[in-house]
Amino acid sequence: MKPLTPVLPSTRIALGISFFVLFVALWSAVTFSGWVSPIFLADPLKMVKSGYTLLTEMGFLKDIGMTVWRVVGGFLIAAAIALPLGVMMGAYKPIEAFFEPFVSFARYLPASAFIPLLILWAGIGEAQKLAVIFIGSFFQLVLMIAVVVGNTRRDLVEAAYTLGASDASLVKRVLIPGAAPEIAEILRMVLGWAWTYVIVAELIGASSGIGHMITDSQALLATDQIIFGIIVIGLIGLASDLFFKWTNRRLFPWAQLGK
Amino acid sequence: MNILSVRGVSRSFESAGRAPTVALQATDLEVSENDFITILGPSGCGKSTLLRIVAGLDTQTSGEVLLDGKRIAGPGSDRGMVFQSYTLFPWLTVLDNVCFGLRERNLPRAEQLDIANAFIGKVGLRGFEQHFPKQLSGGMQQRTALARALANNPRMLLMDEPFGALDHQTRELMQELLLGIWEGERKTVLFVTHDIDEAVFMASRVVVMSARPGRIKLDRTVSLPHPRHYSMKTTPVFSELKAELTEQVRAEVIASQQLQAAS
Numbered sequence: 001m002k003p004l005t006p007v008l009p010s011t012r013i014a015l016g017i018s019f020f021v022l023f024v025a026l027w028s029a030v031t032f033s034g035w036v037s038p039i040f041l042a043d044p045l046k047m048v049k050s051g052y053t054l055l056t057e058m059g060f061l062k063d064i065g066m067t068v069w070r071v072v073g074g075f076l077i078a079a080a081i082a083l084p085l086g087v088m089m090g091a092y093k094p095i096e097a098f099f100e101p102f103v104s105f106a107r108y109l110p111a112s113a114f115i116p117l118l119i120l121w122a123g124i125g126e127a128q129k130l131a132v133i134f135i136g137s138f139f140q141l142v143l144m145i146a147v148v149v150g151n152t153r154r155d156l157v158e159a160a161y162t163l164g165a166s167d168a169s170l171v172k173r174v175l176i177p178g179a180a181p182e183i184a185e186i187l188r189m190v191l192g193w194a195w196t197y198v199i200v201a202e203l204i205g206a207s208s209g210i211g212h213m214i215t216d217s218q219a220l221l222a223t224d225q226i227i228f229g230i231i232v233i234g235l236i237g238l239a240s241d242l243f244f245k246w247t248n249r250r251l252f253p254w255a256q257l258g259k
Numbered sequence: 260m261n262i263l264s265v266r267g268v269s270r271s272f273e274s275a276g277r278a279p280t281v282a283l284q285a286t287d288l289e290v291s292e293n294d295f296i297t298i299l300g301p302s303g304c305g306k307s308t309l310l311r312i313v314a315g316l317d318t319q320t321s322g323e324v325l326l327d328g329k330r331i332a333g334p335g336s337d338r339g340m341v342f343q344s345y346t347l348f349p350w351l352t353v354l355d356n357v358c359f360g361l362r363e364r365n366l367p368r369a370e371q372l373d374i375a376n377a378f379i380g381k382v383g384l385r386g387f388e389q390h391f392p393k394q395l396s397g398g399m400q401q402r403t404a405l406a407r408a409l410a411n412n413p414r415m416l417l418m419d420e421p422f423g424a425l426d427h428q429t430r431e432l433m434q435e436l437l438l439g440i441w442e443g444e445r446k447t448v449l450f451v452t453h454d455i456d457e458a459v460f461m462a463s464r465v466v467v468m469s470a471r472p473g474r475i476k477l478d479r480t481v482s483l484p485h486p487r488h489y490s491m492k493t494t495p496v497f498s499e500l501k502a503e504l505t506e507q508v509r510a511e512v513i514a515s516q517q518l519q520a521a522s
Contacts, residue, residue, distance in 0.1 A: 153346075155342055155344050155346045156346055156348060158314075158316050158334070158340075158342070158346070159340070159342065159346035159348075159404075160348075160359070161315075161316070161333075161334035162314055162315075162316070162334045162335075162336070162338060162339060162340035162408075162417075163336060163339070163359050163360035163363060163407065163408075163411060164335060164336025164360050164363045164364065164411065165359075165360075165363055166363075169363060173359075173363075174348065177348070177350045177351075178348070178349070178350060180350070252350070253391075254349055254350050254391045254393065255349075255350075257349075257391055257393035257394060
């Protein structure tokens with residue numbers, strides 16, 4: 001191994017898969033041998049079986065649907081407001097000076113700590129779940145987008161002005177398109193965080209969703225179901241991440257050049 | 260007929276607790292239509308500052324700059340600029356980069372394409388219209404930047420060491436290309452460089468600036484005939500002028516190094 005030397009794509013895939021295999025093998029070893037009691041950790045086979053039952057007989061698909069809906073809904077609302085605000089903050093320094101201190105403070109407020117308050121304000125319905133996702137992702141989005149837009153290369157800005165660009169078209173034709181690939185990356189990253197908030201929101205005061213299934217299973221000591229739920233979250237997260245990456249590559253081919 | 264008048268333009272930078280640093284002393288420069296003026300000087304002598312003030316990207320501390328008798332306030336499409344750094348918009352193709360200023364003027368797309376294609380041809384980039392900047396060499400990027408500035412049909416072309424980052428061979432080709440275009444288009448050009456060969460070869464007038472705080476120390480007309488060919492760089496007239504300018508610039512470089520050592 002030499003530092004920073006790339007590996008072949010085939011080797012890369014093989015190495016990536018082999019860790020998963022190793023992980024499952026270790027898990028099987030400690031559970032099938034009886035070294036860990038089934039009360040604490042179910043074996044992989046039992047997990048797959050009860051996962052199948054969950055999906056076919058217990059309507060787990062509906063739970064998954066609810067969770068996805070909440071994440072996407074809350075995240076879209078946050079993004080719809082964060083995008084214009086972040087761009088304006090990045091472009092116009094007085095607007096940044098007005099919002100930035102508060103947003104910087106608000107991003108450190110843990111979204112999960114708001115759950116009791118939100119239940120008080122919005123009940124245990126969907127509005128509360130969306131609000132948790134919103135609080136968890138909005139402030140992060142705003143701040144990161146503002147930084148990216150504010151970091152636009154100054155020489156490009158100057159070039160645009162000498163080509164006759166007005167202030168408005170500088171924002172529209174230089175700041176936004178230049179920052180777009182990085183903004184897409186930020187959206188991808190923060191969506192990943194939104195997945196952790198939704199489960200927390202569903203652990204408390206929910207009647208559906210993956211998080212709700214996990215709390216129910218805890219009462220029954222059904223570790224197989226809990227693990228299955230966690231793995232489903234991981235898989236959906238991975239899928240949405242790959243989809244985002246793929247879309248970004250398609251939308252911004254120029255940003256891939258020279259990488 | 261003067262197109263540009265620089266009158267008593269100076270620039271100093273405020274620094275907390277100290278006397279302001281003077282980057283450019285009160286400078287006068289008259290530029291006539293079709294002049295190709297190269298500005299030579301040691302680094303940090305304020306030549307780029309002067310150019311940026313003319314471009315409207317920097318503001319003078321005193322004095323004024325008049326373009327066609329009108330005071331300059333801020334950058335505009337009447338002064339096209341080519342920078343030393345690669346400033347093509349990376350998200351736009353060569354064609355759309357050249358169209359940038361035309362689109363800003365809300366020209367119909369067909370007209371934009373006509374103009375852009377003509378200039379892409381002039382800088383020898385036909386066939387590269389759909390390439391992104393990162394797919395081009397440095398020289399090709401600067402040719403695109405030149406086409407982009409020219410497509411706007413500016414009154415003046417301002418160039419801040421545009422070939423400074425290119426290798427020697429590419430730079431010589433670029434000089435001939437730019438000169439050919441200038442001979443054809445008859446643009447008025449203000450061209451900052453620290454390369455004496457380049458300054459003489461390109462110019463109808465060479466201006467030498469002193470070490471910081473910069474001022475114009477020498478102003479020479481270059482009477483080499485047009486069209487110019489690179490072989491001209493070996494003629495006695497060229498060598499003579501080059502020798503004189505080398506001497507002058509050298510003195511300033513030494514002065515600026517002593518200044519740095521003293522501070």
